[in-house]
Every structure is written in C-alpha cells, then in structure tokens.
Amino acid sequence: MPRRRLLRLSVLGIATLLVLALVATAVAAVVVIRRPLPEVSGEVSIPGLADTVTVTRDERGVPTIAATTSADLFRAQGYVAAQDRFFEMDYRRHVTAGRLSELVGVNADALDADKVIRTFGWRRVAEREWDLVDQSTRDALQAYADGVNAYLDRRDLSQIAVEYTVLGLQVDTAKPERWDPVDSLAWLKALAWDLRANYDDELDRAVTYASVQDVARVDELFPAYPQDMNQPILGSDDVLTSVQPTASSASVDLADDDLQQALASAQRALDAVPHLVGDGAGLGSNSWVVSGEHTESGEPILANDPHLGISAPGIWAQVGLRCAPVSAQCPYDVAGFANAGMPGVVIGHDAHLAWGLTNLGADVTDFFLERVDGDTTVVDDGTAPITQRQETIKVNGADPVQLTVRDTVHGPIVSDVLDLGDVARAPTTGGTTRFEVALAWTALQPGRTADALLAMNTARDASDVAAAAALLEVPAQNIVFATTDGHIGYQAPGRIPVRAPVSGGPVPSDGSWPRPGWDSAYDWQGFVDPTSMPHTLDPADGFVVAANQAVTPAGVGPFLTGDWDYGYRAQRIRDELTRQVESGHKLTVADMSRLQMDQRNPYAEMLVPTLVGLDIANAYDDDGQELLRSWDLVSTDDSAAAAYFSAVWATVLRLAFADDLPDGHAPTGDSRWLEVVRRLLDDPSSPWWDDRSTPGVVEGRDEVLTRAMVAARRELTQQLGREATDWRWGQLHVAAPEHAVLGGDSVPWIVRRLVNPTPIEVGGGSSIVDATSWDASSGSYEVTSAPSMRMVVDLGDLDSSTWVNLTGTSGHPASVHYTDQFDAWAHGRTFPWPFTPAATSADATDRLTLTPAED
Template sequence: MLALAATAVGTVLVVREPLPQVAGRVEVPGLGAGVTVSRDERGVPFIEADTSGDLFRAQGYVHAQDRFFEMDYRRHVTAGRLSELVGENPDALEADAVIRTLGWRRVAEQEWELLQPETRENLQAYADGVNAYLDQRDRSALAVEYSILDVRLDLADPEPWTPVDSLAWLKAMAWDLKANYADELARGMAFETIGDVARVDELFPAYPQEVNLPILQASSVQPTAAAQQATTVDLSSSHLQEALASAERALSSVPNLLGEGDGIGSNSWVVSGTHTVSGLPVLANDPHLGISAPGIWTQIGLHCRERSVECPYDVSGFSFAGLPGVVIGHNGALAWGLTNLGADVTDFFLERVSDGTALLDGERVPLSTRREVIKVNGGDDVEITVRSTKHGPIVSDVLDIDALGDVPVPEGSPYGRYEVALGWAALTPGRTADAVFALAQASDADDVAAAAAMFEVPSQNIVYATTDGHIGYQAPGRIPVRADVVDSVLPSDGSWPRPGWDSAYDWQGWVPAEQMPAVQDPAEGFVVAANQAVTPAGAGPYLTSDWDYGFRAQRIRSVLEEQIRSGEQIDVATTRSLQADVDNPYARVLLPALLAVDVPDSFDDDGQDLLRTWDMRSDADSAAAAYFASVWSNLLELTFWDDLPEGYEPTGGARWLEVVRRLLETPDGSWWDDRSTVGVVEGRDEILTRALVAARRELTADLGKDPSDWRWGKVHTAAPEHDVLGSPALPAPVRRLVNPTPREVGGGAALVNATAWDAGSGSFGVTAAPAMRMVVDLADLDSSAWVTMTGASGHPGSVHYADQLTPWAEGRLFPWPFSADAIDEAASDVLELEPGR
C-alpha cells in the first residue's frame, strides 16, 4: 500500500512539476522594463508592456510556459526532424522524408531576409522570450511529455528557439490549407477505374451558384491568362496511375498540424450596423480545423500601455504557440476573421525523367539534387536524395528511401519514365509574417488591403469591420496564373495533373494583388465568407474550380436575410446562436426522395418513420439525425464504392452532397447501378431503399433495437487526442492523462456547426470542427465573446488543459475582456515580469 501511495505521489509530482508560475514576480533577462501578465479564470494571458520588444519577448515567455512541448513538436515536424523526437517510428520517418523533400525549413530560412526589419525584431524578441524560459527550467520541468518519452528514448535538452522555427510554422499552415491538391489527385486516380474524363467530372461538379451564392455578387476584373497550344497526356497508363498513387501515399504521410479533409474550412460573416442592436458592426469567425489536445489555437491579449511608434500594438485574439502576434482577432479600431479561400495553389506535374534529366519542350534538362540526412533517435541515420525539376520537388516514390525508383511509361515510349513533381506557391519565399503584424495594426480597408498583399500563403478570405462602422471583404494570396491551353485533352486550369514536358502548362506568374476580389460596405449590409466561391463564374481572376459547395454559407446567408427581413436586430447573442446552427442541408436535399420510396418491412421502416417527423436539425439528442447519418453513409457506399479505387471512397462532405443532388434528378442514371450485382441493373429508388434498410440494421447493432434509444451524440463524439502520446498504441494510463474525455456533439459535415465526420471511414466520430469561435461587437469590444476547443494550457496536469471543451461542445462562449479596466476586473492571477540578468 505504501509503495502504491508513493507511486501515486510521484506521478502527481511529475505531472504537476511543469506547471508554470502565474502569480508573483519573476526575472526575465532581456526585458527593458517591467511587463504585466494577467490571467483570467480560464488561464488566458493578457500582456501589458511599454515596447514592442518587451511585448513579444513576454509573449514568447508565456507561450513557452503554457505550450512548449507543442511548440517543440511543431518545429520538429516542420523541419523534417520528427524522428529525432519520437525515435524509430515508420510514420515519423516517412513524414521526415517528405517534409525534407518539400523543403519547408529551407524556404523559411530564405524568407528571413525578405521580412521588414520590425518583423525580424519581433520574431527575435519572441525567440529570446522562449529561450529565457528554457534557461530557467530543466527538461522535465518544461513538459510531462519529456518525462514520458525519456522512459524509452535518450532525449537531448531542447534546442534554443530561433525565429526560423516560427517562420517554418507558416509552411505547416499553408500545407494543411492548400485546398484542391487532394481533388487533383483524386481525379487522376478515379480515371483509373472510370476511364472517362467527362464521367469523372460528374464527381467534381461545377459550383452550384444558382443554389448557393458566391461571396461577392459582381466584379469587373477578368481573367488574364493567354491561350497556348497543347500537348496530350495518356492518363489511362497503369504506370502513370502508379506514379500518382505513390505521390498520394507520400504526401498523405505528412502530419496535418491543422487537420485535413472535407471538414477543413471555416465560417465567417460580418453585419453592418444598419442591422445590429448597437448600430455598429458585429463580426463572427469559427475556423474548422482538426481536433487535438491541446487545441490548435491559444488565446492571448497583447497590449501596449501607451501606443506609440515604439509600441503600436493593442490587439487580442487567437495565436499559434510558436508564432508571435495574433492571427485572428481585433484591435481597438478593427476586427478581422479568416476563412480558407481554397485557391488552387498546387499542381502535380507529370515529368518524363531519364538518366537524371527531365524532358522539357523536346530537350533534356538536368534535375537538381540535394542530399538530406535524417537522424533517428535510438536508430541509424537515414539518407535520402531529393530531386527537383523546374516545377518543384519530385514527390512520387519519395517513401522508397533506399532507392527512389522511377515508374516506367508504356513500352516503346521515347520519353523516359514518369515521375510526379509538386508545384506549390508556398515553396516560393514570401512575406506572410509581415502580414500578421500589419493586420494587428490595421484600422481601415486600405490597411487590410496592404496586409493582404503580403499575406501570400495560405490564401485566406479576410472579413473585417471597423469601430467607425465599415465592413468589408478582401481576398489575399499568391495565386498562380495558368495559361488557357487550347485543344488540351484535359482541362488546363489546374484541376488535373499537368504535362511537365510542355512549357505551355507552366505557371505564368502570380495574380497581382490589386486584381484580387474585394468589397467594402456592400449594399445588402453583410458579407458571408464560408469557403464558398468568391465571385460568380467567369468574374475576377481565376482562383480555383474546387470550392466548398456553399451549403454552410447559404444557410448563414438565409438566416441573416430572414432576420433582416423580419426587422430583428442582430447582436452578439443572435450571432452566437447562428454559430451553433445545426440545420441539415443533406436532409433538405434528400428527405423528399427518401420518404417517397416504400420500405415494406415493418421493422425496417421504423427508421423511415423517424424521418417523417424530423425537424431536419442534427442536434446531439436527435434519433432521426443519427439514423439519417447512417442512411447517408450507406447511400454513398451503395452508389459509388463499386466505381472508385480503394482509398478514394466518398467522405460525404459538401462535394458529395452536390453530386447526389444532381444525381437524384436521373433515377435511371448509371451511377445508381451496383456493378457487383451481375445481371441486375439498379436504379435510384432501389438504392435509396437499400440505404434505409441498411441504416436501420446498422443502428440496431450499434445503439439498440428501439429507435427511441438512438441519439446522434452517442456516435458523433469529439475526442481530441494528443499528437504524440494520444495514440491507441500507447499505454492506457498515458492516454488517459493526455486525451480529454470525449464529448457528445451535434452538427455535422457542411452544417454551420461544422463537426465533420468521414462517411467512408465506418465511424461517425468528429474529424474536424470549429477549433475556436469568436464574436466581436465593434460598439463595445468588451462585450465580445470567445471560446477555444480545449483550453489555454498545454499541460495535461493543468486545470486549464480542457476546461473549455464542455462549454465549446455545448456552443457556449466566454466574456472576452479588452480594455485595461476589463482585463483588471477579469484577472485571477497576475505575474510581474521584471528585467533580469
């Protein structure tokens, strides 16, 4: 018994040792004057300083206090050094090989010299603050994760933080938000089994602008790409399909620090004061990202005691641990939100490679090569050779690290072998870090446009509002210009892989910043930007063909229009309610057809009976929502699995809703036929009936025979996992320590409350969700509200590790203090940072 008690005490001490000092006084070398860090009852820090240097030095110190292991993990990932941290692990080694091939950190190093002096000073001050904290603590006192990893690995002490560590994080952001590259690969792979370009395109339909409106309603800017002559490419080659498949396998091994898949997106909207209670704008934002513990965002306030040239910041919002500044939030004059624009900033170039050269316009051009050595904690070093063409690094077969094998083209081809190179805008060094600090100081539309011109990757929609009553939208981003290649066998707009041996398909430069879509104070009095198309088809510069299909955006727009039409004045409370909206667009599309078919068995039709009285809301306690979700996943399986290659099953996101919406209009269409039933040709109604029956039986097995016992939240849970220690492969006590208890949630993919799930996975569990929610009242900034998914702390032993998770799951937000008086009133702990040696 004494031994067990001693073990328990030891465990508590190990877990609690890394908890930071949050009250009293502490010396921080490098500070020019005292800095005050006030924390509210949820542990959120608000920093007050006299100079920018002290402000960002303190932010680095505080981020290290709360989230250093997360920061260290992120920098190992972005540098392709994960194997140094976690040891011999095939997934980590694959990730390192691909990230080294892409060269994230190499690009970040090149960006340092491009940045404005003030940005470099801020980044350096932040790094100095992080290192001041590291100097004060042993490794075990930094994070419990180090103590756990030390059990089986020989860990070195963490290296000092550098500004490039922060810049490399921007590459991870750009990677996870790069938009359509998965669709481009999926088109190429689907062609293998479908064999018809037009039929493949039916699975990637055009944006339904007649149903779901774009962000902007008009634009005078027209595309500028010139037409060029085309070459052809034979996508039917099994060898080419193998090259595409190997590229997909390689790129899918990269850890998605922000998340991936159909659920990655965001909602944002802003309403002018004409339609609000206060007479000034209200702005809302909730980015939909992967779920993890700790959560992706960390809340913070950065306040100069007196604004001046030496200290121009008075800003609060959401930051990333490891990056100084505020990424989304508000200052004293302007609030801004970000959603993924979804611009096509990647292309796969099919390269004909032979003897270290690639074919280009009939000539052989040497590949560029470099050697990379991956160090493995507890194992042997692994060496890879990275090869690149003029279009980008060769990513096919990058996981074959012993010998990067070439993939042969059909016999008799004079051109050599196929490889796949990745062209990606983020591999060109840029100035996004400058944009972060510029947005934090912006006060009007011109300031936002100037910041957007530097916000090159990832390409985001910016909605904004000002305290003097203006609202607006601005599209930033480095967007490739693609020539309109005439007589091309495949579209030349970037939606399909491109022939790398023909320069007609090369990028022609970047869309000028002044041509990017924007609007201020639109006549309808609001802007909704939720990943839908930015402009009507044909208007503005070409951005992409692969938008989110706009069902979330249209629901937000419809609710706002109804509120305005009825004379209801909008405020923070109504806006918070809309963020939690669970109206189901899938039901509005499918329910008439599902209720029209006959399910003759009295047992099997119990589920259909639920749908007859359903309010089409996917609340957590809804039995009908659970049944409908099962119907949807079974419908997709019955309709498409027989036509698509393994690994490309429908995920069920908004694209698939649009595919099925169109397909419902053709009851005898070929997609409905199940090719596995030889001699039988199925139609729409038979597949719908089968889906209803299969769902009834699936939920009977999972939730019980009585439909009244079913509940959507029972199967649709948000279960944040620790990036390193949360895996089922780890011991249960470790997982219990680092993984918060799952929460039942409502919502779903393509709903405003966008708790996405993957219909092809066999699970209804949440894969992506609003990683935070915020509502800003421009009339009274202290009346604004916010919440993050887990909590302010990255320490599993902290009470603030997951104290916001339950309120988040319930759709609740917390007060968001901004003024000095409000911060003082909200303070639960105050830490004074003093200059030290």
Template structure:
C-alpha cells in the same frame, strides 16, 4: 477523397515503461505531471527586458500582456507561450524541419514524415524568408525567440513538459535546443500545407479516371458550383482573368506507369502529419454585419475556423497591449495565436476586427515529369535536375540519407518513401522519353513575406491597411472579413494565385484541376495575379458579408481561383438567416450571432428527404427509422434520433452507390460535393452510378438503392444503439474526442490516454452544417474529424461585450486546470466574456505575474 488522416505516431515500445512510471504511487505520479506547471503570479526575472511586463490571467488562464515596448511585448509572449505550451512548440518545429525522428526515435511513421518534409524543404524555404522580412518583423521574431529561450534556460526537460518524461522512457531526451526565429517561420509552412486547397481533388480526378476511363464521367463527381442557389461571397469581382491559349501535349492518364507514379506521390504526401486539419471538414465560417442592422449600431463580426481536433487545441488565446500605443509600440490586440509564433492570427485590436476562412484557391499543381537518370524532358530537351542529399538523424538509431530531386516545377514526390533509389532508370525502347515521376509545385515553396502580413493585420485600422497586409500574405490563401469601430465592413482576398494558360488540345482540363504535363512549358504557371486584381469589397449594399469557403465571385465576374470551392450550403444557410433577421427588423447582436454559429439545420436532409420518404418499406420493423424522419425538424441536434438515423442512411447510400465504382482510398467522404452529386442524381433514377456492380446479374436504380440504404441503416443502428429507434441519439454516435498528437492514440495504455486526452463529448451538427462538426462517411465512424476550433463574436460597438471560446483550453499541460476547461462550454455552445479594455482586463484578472528586467541588466 483519399484517406489522409492525421498521422498518429505509434510509440508502442514506450507503453510498458510509461505504465511502470505512471502506475507508481499517487505522489510520484502527481509530481511527474504537475512538475512542469508554470508560475502565474508573483515576479520572475526575464533577461532582455527594458522594463517590467504585466501578465494577468483570467479565470480560464488566458494571459493578457502589457509592456512598454514592442520588443518587450513579444519577448514576454515568447516566455508565456513557452510556459504554457513548449512541448507543442517543440513537436511542431521537429515536424516542420523534418526532424521528428530526432525527437521520438526509430519509428516508421516518423521517418516517413521526415522524408517527405525534407523533400518539400519547409525549413529550407523558411531560412530563405528571413532576409526578405522587414526589420520590425525580424525584431519581433527575435524578441519572441529570446523570451522562449529565457524560459528554457536552466530547466530540465521534465520541468518543461511531462511529454519529455514519457519520451525519456524510450529515447535519450536532451535539453531542448534554443528557439530561433526560423522555427517560427517554418510553422507557417505547416499552416499553409494543411490549408492548401484542391490538392486532394486533383489527384483524385486523375486516379478515378483510370477506373472509369472517361473525363466527362469523372467530372460528374465534381459538379459545377451551384452559384444560382448558393451565392458567392461577392456578387461581382475584379476583372476576369484572361489567359492566352496555347497548344499543348496530350497525356494518357490511364497509363499504368503514370498511375503508379501518382499513387506513390499520394502515399508519400499522406505521410505528412496534419498539425491543423485534414480532409473533410477543413474550412471555416465567418461573417460580418453592418451597424445599420445591429443592436449596438456598430458592426458585429463572427468567425469559427473548422480544423482538426486535438489536445491541446490548435489555438492559444492571448492579449498583447502596449502600455502607451504609439508608432514605436503600436500593438493593442487580442485574439487567437499559434504557440510558436508571435502576435495574433485572428482577433481584433482597438480599431478593427478580422476573421479568416480558407479561400480554397488552387495553389498547388502536380506536374508529370519524364525522367531519365538525372534529367527531365522539357520542350524536347533534357534539363538537369537539382539533387541534394538530406541526412535524417534518428534518436538512438542510424542516420538515414535521402536523395531529393527537384525539377523546374518543384520537388519530385513520387519516389520519397523508397529514397529515390528505384527511379534512376535510363531510357529504354519502351520508355524512350523516360519514366514517369510526379513533381509538386506549391506557392508556399517560394520564399515569401507572410510573416510581415500577420503583424500588419495586428495593427490594421481600416480597409487600406487590410489590403496592404493582404498584398504581403502569400500562403495560405485566406478570405479576410473585417469590420471597424467607425462602422465599415469589408472583404479582402489575399494570397499568391497562379495564372494558368488555357491549353488547346489538352486531353483533360488545363485549369489546374488535373495533373499537368511537365514536359510541355505550355502548362507552366504564367506568374501570379496582381494583388490589386484580387477580389475585395467595402460596405456592400445588402449590409453583410458571408465568407464560408464558398465561391468568392460569380464565375463570369471575377478572376479564376479554382473549380473546387466548398459547395456553399453552410454559407447560404448563414446568408438566409441574416437576410431573414434583417427583413424582419430584428437587430443582430452577440447573442443572436452565437445562436447562428450553432445552427444545425441539415442541408443533406433538406435535399434527400422527399426521395427517402417516398420509398416504400413493407416491414414494420425496417420502417421504424423512416418513421423517425417523417416528424423530424431536419436539425442534427445531439439528442435527435432522426439525425442519427439519417447519418447512417447517408453513409450507407454513398457506400452502396459509389464504392463499387471508385478505387480504394477514394471512397466518398460525404461532404458538400457529394451532396451536390447525389442531389443531381435524384432526377436520374437510372444513372449508371446507382447500379451496385457487386450484385451480379442485377441492375439497380435509384429506388432500389434508397430502399436498401434505409433498411441497412436501421439494422446497423439496432446493433449500435438498440432495437428501439426512439432511444437513439446523434450525440452517442457523433462525439468530439480531442487526442494528444503524439501520445493520445489507441496504441497507448489507458492510463496514458486518460492523462493526455480530455475525453469524448457528444455534439450535434455535422458536415456542411453551420455547426460544422464534420465526419468522414468513408471511415466507418461518425466521430468528429474536424470542428469549430474556436468561436469568436466581436461587437465593434463595445469590444468588452465580445465573446470567445477555445476547443480545449489555453494550457498544453495535462495537469493544468486550463488544459481542457473550455471543452464543456465549447461542446454545449456557450462562450466566455472577452475582456479587452484595461479596466475590463483588470477586473477579470485572477492571477497577476510581473516579468521584471534581470538584475544587472541584460
């Protein structure tokens, strides 16, 4: 998989100034970092309120808001989000608007990010969405913005966040601009971007083809989903999507100019900061069990989205309650929100709980365009492109003008980093049809009403309500599992899913898994699947539903969504555990569900162990690691020596087997796809993939590579953790280290890193394990790249017995006691009570703040 790590901005120029400020007296340092901490008790006037709003906070600082009207509720949420996390909100809105250079000044990575996001036009699309939204949604977004701005009013940047003080050492920091509803809508584009499905796989197929020169051999690295062993979410789906067969044009993916355009597109899109997740490990677990099999007699629902780790964490816990729930004020909801957007994204209300996981539907396509000057080729004719000029302002520097070109398929992304100046060539004898460029079509670049869907979920009461919300949910395409207090469980697939024709005569598959010829309309999208044809289920006979990024339906039973689902090892482990508990008559409860969320059985070990133990190792020192494996329980616990050794063997095996065959930047990440590839190769000892082509004159087979991986891993861990293999532990290698997205990287002075980064914690689990603390096998490190960003378990029989935990904490202020106070519990697998009813919230209250209408009215 291409190395698409979240971009850490390099602000090295700031370093010396930061040290001068923060290494001053303890009094000065304390004043600087504590100055932005919010008031959480007493009274504060909030302009615009119709009546007082109560904000109680529990021992983790989680706010529970109670208001008389919906407008007051979201106005108060905006105020509280700004209290806790405004810099995070401001950073996000600068990223999503392509204005990061305005915030941080002259920085190459910031400028590259701005160029790409301006080209994609996230903010422009968000502006177009405003008029499409329902009046209530507009009212909620407007009220939220008013609450944010009420908090900002009269405060200097240094009073809002310590990050502004630090940035002020390098650039002029103006008062933050007022928050707008479009700032909230633009955040949905970032969410959709990071969860956009098989984007990487599509470009990887085309790039690897140029190296191996054979479609069939490329597809060996993308094996079919193993649906017989790893069951889909639903046993049967809606009517199968039927596409017409069209005659299409062939493409030569080995063409050097085409590969250059693909590489340029890949480099450009890698410049986008990842605000939620990136690469290997992006996914989630969710499941729901019917009341027939639970201790409470009502459903139990679990969810733990696997996203990037950061400080502060991605989610902000909150409860939003109308003092009297009615049609005019319908909210009584609690869960996980995004700072910068009103409402709750995942959680429960008084009637229904829901969880989200990435459906992995193919919602993006790269279209190869034949460009001559300001036109592209389409069905033998020249079609003008739309061209606009974007001006990027740089704090303390000169403006940068960017020419953005759009075809009928979407923005051209292959020329972004060179400003489009190098690709305005005319046709020549060598290129009579024009020069190759790459355009991106993506469902989220079409204005939509996903914001309406999120509020609809907040007040949903039954399956019909969930289906209605899903019909409005355009991007990202997510699996929704849900349960109701009256005993129903269900699944619903939402999202815009493109329909593609099956094109006859195509050199590569035309199902969206490979780039498409933009000059031939046979490859254009043919609309979208109707919402009523998207897979759904209610109260299945087996009594539970598991949605963990695996295939949604059997491939011959449901609509075509993608070929690139997660391969289902996590989902099957969850299914097997639930089925075994039910068969044994064990009643499932919150505690057993939490235990399952922490399951660390390693499917890689289950598949590879017989072959690894059969390899002879003669040297007594070299075989120490193999001896660890003989007694291993196959669980990747943090304190396991065998788990550490196996991880080193796995990464070494991938390096020895594939790195010589694949282009730079596309080395195996080691996730579920690569497990499926290698497991299939074990039955073919002489597969060409086994041969290490760097060893001239030698052709290796399976056993030689397995032996070398075992011996090499033993040597590497000896250097990393000592000669005695029994002293190794997986947690020493496999740590979760949340970093601040702007100031937490290695270029920052240690004093700054200590301020904004909570510190690394050892954890168990790993890639494609239920406790999905994933790591990238191509990175040279075992550190956690993505992980459960939160965990929640909801008991629909007693909502107050539900539990939750966040990755770090509810606050975005490094000096707050709630900046990372949940990290320890998260790492050890424990959680916190989740109060919901008024009595439980009141009993849990540690602080109480009253927001009152401003004297003299509005």
C-alpha cells in the same frame, strides 16, 4: 480522397515502465505530472527586458500582456507561450524541419514524414524568408525567441513538459534546443500545407479516370459550383474581369500503368505528412460581418469560427497584447487567437478593427507529370535539368538515414520519396524515360506572410487590410473585417498562380488535373496582381458571408480555382441573416452565437423528401424511415432521426460509388458529394446507381436508397439498440481530441487518459453551420474537424465580445486550463472577452510581473 494522418508512436514496454515509475505511489505521479505547471503570479526577472512587463490571467488562464516597448511585449509573449505550450511548439518545429525522428525515435510514420518534408524543404524556404521579411518583423521574431529561451534556460527537462518524461522512458531525451526565430517562420509552411486547397481533388480526378475510363463520368463527380442555389461571397459588380484558363474535356492517357503507379506513389508520400491544423474536406471556416444598420448597437458585429482538426491541446492560444502606452514605437493593442510559436495574434481585433479568416480555397498547387530520363526531364523539344541534394535524417536510437532529394523546374519530385530501394518503375512505352510526379506549390517560394500577420495586428481601416493582404501570400485566406467607425468589408489575399489558357491540350489547363510537365504551355505564367484580388467595402446588402464558397460568379475576377466548397453552409448563414434583417430584427452578439450553432442539415433537405416517399414493406425495417417523416431536419446531439439519416447517407455513398472508385478513394461525404447526389436524384437510371458487384442486375436510384435505409436500420440496431426512438446522434458523433504524439491507440491507457480529454457527444455535422465534420468513408461517425474556436466581436463595445476555445489555453495535461473550455465549446456556450485595460484588470485572477534581469 483526404486522409487523416496522425503520428502513431510505438511504445512497447512503456506501460510497465510507467507503472513502476509513476503509479507506484499516487504522490509520485502527481508530482511528476504537475512539475511543468508554470508560475502565474509573483515576480520573475527576465534577461533582455528594458522595463517591467505585467501578465494578468483570467479565470481560464488566458494571459493579457502589457509592456512599454514592442520588443518587451514579444519577449514576454514568447516567455508565456513557452510556459503554457512548449512541447507543442517543439513538436511542431521538429515536424516542419523534417526532424521528427530525432524527437520520437524509431517510428515508420515519423521517418516517412521526415523524408517528405525534407523533400519539400520547408525549413530551407523559411531560412530564405528570414532575409525577406521587414526588420521590424525580424525584431519581433527574435524578441519572441529570446523570451522562449529565457523560460527554457531556467528549467530542466521534467519542468518543461510531462511529454518529455514519457518519451524519456523509450528514447534518449536531452534538454530542448534553444528556440530560433526561423522555427517560427517554418510553422507558416505547416499552416499553408494543411490549408492548401484542391490537390486532393486533382489527384482524385486522375486516379478516378483510370478506374472509370470516362472523362464525362469523372466530371459528374466534380460538378460545377451551384451558383443558381448558393451565392458567392461577392457579386459581379465587386470584382474585375480576367481571362480564365480553358477547361477542355480531353484527357491525357491517365490509365497508363506507369503513370498511375507514379501518382499512387505521390499520394502515398503526401499522405505521410502529419497534419498540424487538420486534414480533409471538413476543413473550412465560417465568417460573416454585419453592418451597424442591422445591429442593435448600431455598430458592426463580426463572427468567425475556423473549422480545423481537433487536437489536445487545441490549435489556438488566446492572448491579449497591449502596449502601455500605445505609440508609434509600440503600436500594439490587440487580442485574439495566436499560434504557439508565432508572435502576435492570427485572428482577433485591435482597438479599431476586427478581422476573421476563412480558407479561400484557391488552387495554389499543381502536380506536374514529368518524363524523366536520367538527370533530366523532357520539356518541349529539349530537356531541363534535375538538381539533387543529400539530406541526413537523424533517428533517435538508431543510425541516420540518407535521403536524395530531386528537384525539377516545376518543384520537388514526390513520387519516389518513399520508394527508395524499391524496384524501379518500367520506362514509358517506346523510350527510356519514366514518369514521375513533381509538386508545384506557392509556399515553396519564400514570402512575407510573417509581415502580413503582424501588419493585421495594427490595422485600422480597409487600406491597412489591403496592404496586409498583399503580403499574405500563403496560406490564402478570406479576410472579413469591421471597424469601430462603422465600416465592414472583405478582402481576398494570396499568391495565386496564373495559368495560361491551352486550347485542345491533352488535359484541362485550369489546374483541376495533373499537368504535362513536358509541355511548357502548362507552366505557371506568374501570379495574380494583389490589387486585382476580389474585395468590397460596405456592400449594399449590409453584410458579408465568407464560408469557403466561391468568391465570385463564374468567369468574373481573377481565376482562383474551380474546386470550391459547394456553399451550403454559406447559403444557410446568408439566408438566416437575410431573414432576420427583412423581419426588422436588430442583430445582437447573442444572435450571432446562436447562428454559429445552427444545425440545420442540408443533406437531409436534399434527400429526405425522396427517402420518405419510398416503400419499405417490413414494419421493423420501416422504423428508421418513420423517424424521418416527423424530423425537423436539425441534427441535434439527441436526435434519433439525425443518427439514422447519417447511417443512411454513408450507406448510399457506399452502395452507389464503392464499386466504381479505386481503393482508398471512397466518398467522404463532404459538400462535393452532397452536390453529386443532389444532381443524381434527378437521374434515377444513372449508371452510378447500379452496383456492378451484382452481375445481371441493374439497380436504380430507388432500389439503392431503399436498400440503404434497411441497412442503416440494422446497423444502428446493432450499435445503439432495437428501439429506433431511443437512438441519439451524439452516441455516434463524438468529439474526441487527441494528443499529437501520445494520444493514439498504441500508447498505454494510462497515458492516453492523461493527455486526451474525455470525449463529448455533439450535434452538427459536415456542411452544417455547426461544422462538426465526419468522414463517411471511414466507417466511423466521430468528429474529424470542427470549429476550432468561436468568436463574436461587437465593434460598438469591444468588452461585450465573446469567445471560446476548443479545449483550453494550456498545453499541460495536468493544468485545469487544459480542457476547461471543452464542455462549453461542445454545448455552444461562450465566455466574456474583456479588452480595455479596465475590463481586463477587473477580470484578472492572477498577476505575474516580469522584470529586467541584472547583468
């Protein structure tokens, strides 16, 4: 199952030091905390600029940068990014290079992360990409790096970020290294990792099989996409047909103890990687675009809200980038959401086109089970070599750690990364070989995603989007777009492996199960031609919805995956758009913002009709059930019924499945489990309902559901009080962004109070359009992932667009802009998003002029 992984910094003794160093006087604390805040007005000279650059900021600190050349524009963007968020950038580059232990010192989590990321070789791949991307992209990356370094060169450590002051109380801290353009490219590997799709499902199938010993029962926990209920993004007429890999029902002997140990070791290694944009089944996104025939303005409207992990600061940095004037030599006039550390805008709009991204969910990883014999692996009737390299991991305050990385023809071996020094696993039966697990992943081959991101920043039409999509290899993202001349469309990009059909093989060949590396028939056969990827322009419906559901009907188009989000969010959006269109209502920006906050609960639609029909004899235990009888099935933050139902849902999953699944693989409650339970409701005597921990008793559906309602009533009585009508979903369901390094429970309260925003109660939930997801296996209802931003773009009047960020645009905890959007985000409010020069100038509250430094 997906697991949340955050660095937990051990800071023994740091509380006393902080009290002595900072809290002795309030004045000293304020000075230290505020010292890194940047200059946002006046004039600053910057080396390398060819001409003057202006940086205006609105009342939320969002910068708009105007320059006369592309080099000056990106140099200024790098400077501003370093002003606002350098520690975040520095933390990310340490993670992506496998050098986190250099930053935080002796820490088991950091060292494990370094070992696994060195094994992947993210930084090594990024270095190879430098020579692959276009010269114009290298120029942009270099200019951006020059701007970052111009900021660092003039400041000591305490002026860059308060995090260095805190870390300096525990480890030796030196002024950060200069930013290298490859640091930016390496960030793309972290994005690709967190958005890599179905590897969790692939491992879960194998581990679950060892527990239940029945492929058919495993398949019941991974049902097919419900195309009879939830429509794919595109219909059959929009895509080409292709051969699909075979999904046989046979299985390799996954119950083999050595193989299961190898799989468990692989899982442990992969869980060690910090998640920089989020982790787990709640990751996804909503996006949709509506043509002008259905809007009040007569022009398209596009909406997007990517669902990622919640962190402080939030993942996105809002920015406007403008060439003044726009020309072939300086073609950028774009605004939107950027990642600190990368030039350009990732999601947003230019003067001609708006685009949104959602995770495509394509299967771009496979685990290959390898039979290893010494320095070779078994392949067919022969062997293939294992290559080795040595990595040295420096640890701040301790001796370096040596790591041996081994690569097979399929990818790096991940099952032994954290087992070095352990007793070797026993050889497989009847020979000297032993099982290991190698990871094949498209992002471990160098690509041109950096070219694609910058190409989108100047796109004008569908052909430009298709050209950029052909370069957007990882992470694979659905692209929805609209143009100011009235077109709407969809394009699927990505480097997607081609898997050959294997009939009668030991495991399915569709990528849903780990693959036998000893059989070359299971090797990847290349990649899908970008021109064959699904796309559409101006569909007959007049709108496109892409919210992580299946892209095409089963058997149509290139095979992308069988493990989709199950489409309940997407169908709710589609149904609401259809309802309004059929009513004759002309849609507005405000309508789109309201739809982004829709909190109708599909779990409740599925389960409540059965729950309210069951008999609970005790009037006290029945109080929760009574809430359901009058519930509108909307999970608002003040809903007592939503709180009760969520407790019931988590309990149902535990009672029905905990006794059958291995430790660490309990149901998370995402859309897959919604579909599993929906199907089981029609089979009241299914073995899944029976609790094997009660020998001699066979439970059925109604007994489990009744027991869950009674248990939920008593649980919430303890947590929220005796009166059920006084409960509120928001009391349980809290958005609490954490700082990646200093936000955990092991850090003293005074530091956590500084870097972690005050939690806010929210509505919504998993697989709800307002996708504030939570993990039903964790014992907590706290938000684990959520809309990381929300934007609505009006192609008829770009200045009428709206946006909001999760926390704020600044990465400095002492800045007012660290959390000044958080409350608005939590309550569904957005802010005006001016774009034209006149509008951004009128909206500006600060103005900084960057001038060329004299030689």
